[in-house]
Structures are given as C-alpha cells and as structure tokens.
Amino acid sequence: xxxxxxxVLGKSLREANETWAGRVRDKLRTLGTxxxxxxxxxxxxxxxxxxxxxxxxxxxxxxxxxxxxEGDPYTTRDAEAVGAQGVPVVQINTRGGCHLDARMVDExxxxxxxxxxxxxxxxxxxxxxxxxxxxxxxxxxxxxxxAPEGNDKPEKYAAMFRRCDAVVLSKMDLCGPTxxxxxxxxxxxRRLNPAAAVFSLSARDGTGMGPxxxxxxxxxxxxxxxxxxxxx
Amino acid sequence: xxxxxxxVLGKSLREANETWAGRVRDKLRTLGTxxxxxxxxxxxxxxxxxxxxxxxxxxxxxxxxxxxxEGDPYTTRDAEAVGAQGVPVVQINTRGGCHLDARMVDExxxxxxxxxxxxxxxxxxxxxxxxxxxxxxxxxxxxxxxAPEGNDKPEKYAAMFRRCDAVVLSKMDLCGPTxxxxxxxxxxxRRLNPAAAVFSLSARDGTGMGPxxxxxxxxxxxxxxxxxxxxx
Numbered sequence: 525x526x527x528x529x530x531x532v533l534g535k536s537l538r539e540a541n542e543t544w545a546g547r548v549r550d551k552l553r554t555l556g557t558x559x560x561x562x563x564x565x566x567x568x569x570x571x572x573x574x575x576x577x578x579x580x581x582x583x584x585x586x587x588x589x590x591x592x593x594e595g596d597p598y599t600t601r602d603a604e605a606v607g608a609q610g611v612p613v614v615q616i617n618t619r620g621g622c623h624l625d626a627r628m629v630d631e632x633x634x635x636x637x638x639x640x641x642x643x644x645x646x647x648x649x650x651x652x653x654x655x656x657x658x659x660x661x662x663x664x665x666x667x668x669x670x671a672p673e674g675n676d677k678p679e680k681y682a683a684m685f686r687r688c689d690a691v692v693l694s695k696m697d698l699c700g701p702t703x704x705x706x707x708x709x710x711x712x713x714r715r716l717n718p719a720a721a722v723f724s725l726s727a728r729d730g731t732g733m734g735p736x737x738x739x740x741x742x743x744x745x746x747x748x749x750x751x752x753x754x755x756x
Numbered sequence: 757x758x759x760x761x762x763x764v765l766g767k768s769l770r771e772a773n774e775t776w777a778g779r780v781r782d783k784l785r786t787l788g789t790x791x792x793x794x795x796x797x798x799x800x801x802x803x804x805x806x807x808x809x810x811x812x813x814x815x816x817x818x819x820x821x822x823x824x825x826e827g828d829p830y831t832t833r834d835a836e837a838v839g840a841q842g843v844p845v846v847q848i849n850t851r852g853g854c855h856l857d858a859r860m861v862d863e864x865x866x867x868x869x870x871x872x873x874x875x876x877x878x879x880x881x882x883x884x885x886x887x888x889x890x891x892x893x894x895x896x897x898x899x900x901x902x903a904p905e906g907n908d909k910p911e912k913y914a915a916m917f918r919r920c921d922a923v924v925l926s927k928m929d930l931c932g933p934t935x936x937x938x939x940x941x942x943x944x945x946r947r948l949n950p951a952a953a954v955f956s957l958s959a960r961d962g963t964g965m966g967p968x969x970x971x972x973x974x975x976x977x978x979x980x981x982x983x984x985x986x987x988x
Contacts, residue, residue: 566797566884566913567905597885598914620915622854622885650912652798653829653854653883672904672930673799680882681798682830683852698904701933 541658544626548661551633556751557589557642558744561660563684564668566650569694569727571602573668574645576727578611580737581643588744589642593632595624595649602647612636623654626661641748643740652677656684663747670695671704678712685713690721692736697726773890776858780893783865788983789821789874790976793892795916796900798882801926801959803834805900806877808959810843812969813875820976821874825864827856827881834879844868855887856880862893873980875972884909888916895979902927903936910944917945922953924968929958 552559562570578590592613594603603615614632616624629646638644646662648655656667665688669677672695678685685691691713693706706724713722721739725732784791794802810822824845826835835847846864848856861878870876878894880887888899897920901909904927910917917923923945925938938956945954953971957964 565799565882565905566909567902596912599908599912601908601912620885622883649885650797651854651883651885653852653881654886670799670904672902672927672934673797676831676833677798680828680831680833695904698930698933701930702904 538657541626544630545659545661548626548630548633551630551638552644552661552663552747553750554752555638555640555642556748557591557638557640557644558664558740558747559644559646559660559662560664560666560740561646561648561655561662562666562668563648563652563655563688564650564694565652565670565673568650568668568670568673570647570650570668571605573692573694573725573727574647575605575609576730576733577645577737577740578606578609580733581740584737584741585744589639591636591638591642591644593624593629593636593644593646595628595647597621597649618649622649622651623658624648624660625658629660640751643744652681652684656687664689664743666690666692668692668694669709671698671702671706673704674702675705675708675712678709678716682716685716685720688717688720690723690739691717693722693724695726695728696724696731697729770889773858776862777891777893780858780862780865783862783870784876784893784895784979785982786984787870787872787874788980789823789870789872789876790896790972790979791876791878791892791894792896792898792972793878793880793887793894794898794900795880795884795887795920796882796926797884797902797905800882800900800902800905802879802882802900803837805924805926805957805959806879807837807841808962808965809877809969809972810838810841812965813972814841816969816973817976821871823868823870823874823876825856825861825868825876825878827860827879829853829881850881854881854883854885855890856892857890858892872983875976884913884916888919896921896975898922898924900924900926901941903930903938904934905936906934907937907940907944910941910948914948917948917952920949920952922955922971923949925954925956927958927960928956928963929961
C-alpha cells in the first residue's frame with residue numbers, strides 16, 4: 525500500500541480492523557485459548573515450522589486442543605499439509621490479497637468447533653511487510669526470517685521486526701550453503717526490538733525446536749488462566 | 757491491501773498510477789532506453805542478480821549506459837552495493853511501503869542524468885504480491901523465484917507469475933540442499949503464463965547467466981530503435 529493511501533485511508537481501515545480484532549480477542553480470552561500469528565516471507569518455512577510444532581505440542585500436551593487458520597493468496601496446499609496431521613484447519617484464500625485481516629479470522633473461527641484452553645495458530649500470507657500492520661486479535665506475533673533471506677533483512681523490513689513478540693530464525697540447516705550468520709541476525713533484531721524472544725532452529729532436522737515449543741507451552745499455560753469457567 | 761479496499765479505491769489509485777507510468781514510459785521511449793522491473797520475495801537474490809547482470813552487460817556492451825533505481829522499505833545497502841560498481845543509482849525508501857509506484861520512479865529519474873539508448877533496472881520492494889499490481893512504465897516485468905522458496909510458489913502467488921515477461925529461477929546452486937526442482941517450477945510457470953521466458957541461474961557461481969543477459973541485450977537493442985533522434 526503506497527504511503528499516500530495510508531495517510532488518507534489508514535485510520536478508518538485500521539479502526540474497522542481493530543473492531544474485528546477485538547471480537548476475536550474477546551472470544552479467545554473467554555476460551556483461554558492462545559493465538560499465535562506466524563508471519564514471514566514466501567517460502568521462509570512457516571508451514572514446515574507449523575507442522576513440526578503441532579507434532580511436538582501433541583507429544584508434550586496431548587490434551588491441549590490445537591487449531592490452525594491458514595492464509596494463502598491462492599491454493600489449499602498448506603491446509604492439506606496441516607490437515608494431514610489431524611488438526612482442525614480452515615483455509616483462507618485472499619484471492620491475491622497481501623495479508624489477513626481480523627474479519628477474515630473471525631469468520632474462520634466460526635468454522636472451527638473451538639474447545640477451551642487450546643492453542644490456535646494463524647499462518648499469515650507470505651509477506652514481510654503488509655501483515656505486520658494488521659492486528660488479528662492474536663496474543664503472540666511471531667516473525668520468521670530464514671537463512672537464505674540474509675542477515676540484512678531485519679533492518680530492511682524493520683517495521684515487522686519491531687512489532688513482534690518473537691523472531692524465529694528458520695532453516696538454520698542452510699547456514700553453511702547460504703553464509704547466513706544467526707549471531708548477526710540476532711544482534712540486528714535486538715537493536716530493533718530488545719524485548720523480542722529470538723529462536724534459532726531448523727524445523728526440518730529438529731535442531732532448536734525445544735526452546736521454541738517450551739516458550740509456546742508457557743504462554744499457552746498463562747492464557748489458559750483467562751478462561752471464563754461460566755462462559756465456556 | 758485487503759480485497760475490499762481494492763474494490764472501493766482501486767480504480768482511482770490505479771488511474772493515478774497509470775498517469776505517472778505513462779510519463780515514465782514516454783520519457784524512456786524518447787530515449788530508447790529499456791526499463792526492467794525486478795520483483796520477488798525478500799532475499800530471493802534480486803540485488804545479487806542485478807550486480808552480476810550489470811557486470812556482464814558492461815563486458816558485452818561497454819558503451820551502453822546503465823542505470824539503477826533501488827527500492828527498499830528502509831536502509832540504503834542495496835544502492836551502496838550497486839553504486840560500488842560505478843553504475844548511477846537512486847535509492848527510494850518507501851518508509852515501510854510495500855511496493856514502488858510510478859510516481860516514485862518518475863521522481864527518481866529526475867535524479868539520474870539519463871543518456872539515450874541505455875538500460876534501466878528498477879529493483880522493486882521484496883514482496884511477491886503488491887508490486888505486481890503497479891505499472892512503473894517498464895518494458896519488462898521480471899519475477900524471481902529462489903530455490904529455497906519452493907516449487908509451489910508460482911501457483912500460490914499466481915498473480916505475480918501470470919503478469920510477467922520473464923521468470924528467473926534464482927539460487928540454483930541451492931537446489932541440492934533445498935530439494936528445489938527447477939523442472940517442476942518451470943512447468944508451474946508455463947501453466948500460468950505460457951508466453952513468459954524462464955531462466956534458471958545462479959548469480960553467485962555464474963551458471964545460466966548467459967541466456968539471461970543475451971535476452972536482455974536483445975530487448976535493449978529492440979528498444980534502442982524507438983529513440984527519437986530529435987528528442988535526445
């Protein structure tokens with residue numbers, strides 16, 4: 525979206541989105557269900573990380589309900605990959621749109637039979653810019669940066685890395701062939717966002733998946749305490 | 757940009773952009789200068805391809821003027837990398853904006869002392885969605901897809917691959933570690949856009965750079981014939 529449009533139209537667009545995000549947030553608070561918004565470039569490994577994470581969480585907390593909302597401009601491949609794991613999933617196709625918005629997520633949640641005290645993953649559209657400007661009612665905003673993208677990306681796409689709760693440095697098994705330096709990337713993230721948790725991992729070979737899933741488990745436990753015993 | 761905004765505002769926005777794109781196109785037609793719009797995800801290798809291409813074109817056509825307009829949300833690193841090769845470059849920082857528009861390019865061209873019968877490269881913002889919707893007055897729209905992004909991306913980001921003149925499958929030196937299949941990617945592109953030229957290359961090791969630069973040289977030669985002898 526060009527800067528001029530943001531100035532002219534940003535407020536009402538954002539206001540409308542905030543209203544829908546509030547609806548999603550209220551619903552999930554009553555349920556005590558954690559919502560995680562996964563964002564990053566096309567092909568940065570969001571779906572692979574998601575599938576590996578679901579599998580780990582299943583092992584660590586077999587009773588915790590898991591749900592996925594999948595966003596893609598076109599195709600249902602990612603939803604099929606997630607669905608093959610037996611996790612309830614709703615695919616949103618934006619027909620070319622560059623990010624999810626809270627209205628889409630609210631609509632998707634109506635298609636999921638949400639049980640209390642679960643964890644919901646929202647895989648956003650592959651885009652390191654636009655998704656960052658739209659609150660989906662999530663608890664955690666997670667930005668992925670994959671080794672092949674390069675160390676310089678946090679500074680170039682600063683808005684995304686400034687406004688997130690965690691950064692996942694993904695595809696760490698490709699550091700050798702790509703020359704990616706996770707230490708430099710971590711420092712770049714720290715300069716922009718000292719409070720963000722930073723994880724280095726490879727969802728493909730499993731390296732580093734432990735700290736990431738433990739962090740999610742901690743956050744899910746904290747969120748469970750918000751569940752309204754009378755409302756769910 | 758969400759679909760609803762496109763419906764409500766798309767026309768006037770696009771109309772304004774088309775006016776600026778027409779100005780850029782007229783200017784470049786008079787000069788007989790080819791304009792190439794490079795688009796692709798963050799970290800797909802646009803800058804590396806650009807630097808390797810400039811170097812090759814310098815060798816093949818030492819007399820041809822070369823120019824670069826660099827787009828980034830923040831930082832001037834890419835312009836510095838290009839400038840180090842001695843090619844005139846203007847950096848556009850969109851301050852977080854998700855694509856270049858023709859007004860920005862028109863403005864950038866005023867900062868370049870354009871000689872006739874050259875080639876201008878415009879490196880768009882790293883984003884596989886939004887840049888595809890904005891005509892910059894270019895002759896050639898080139899979409900990059902890098903090996904680590906995966907074979908499935910042409911179908912997922914179909915709008916970009918349908919509306920381009922060429923697709924560059926980049927980072928082919930990473931096919932081994934990533935499992936990328938250039939044959940499958942090429943077929944996926946062909947299904948969406950049978951007319952697009954498709955190149956497989958590695959700008960890092962030089963493999964496949966020949967056909968790509970020859971194609972650019974052919975197009976630049978054709979464009980030179982449009983130069984207005986009285987106007988330049």
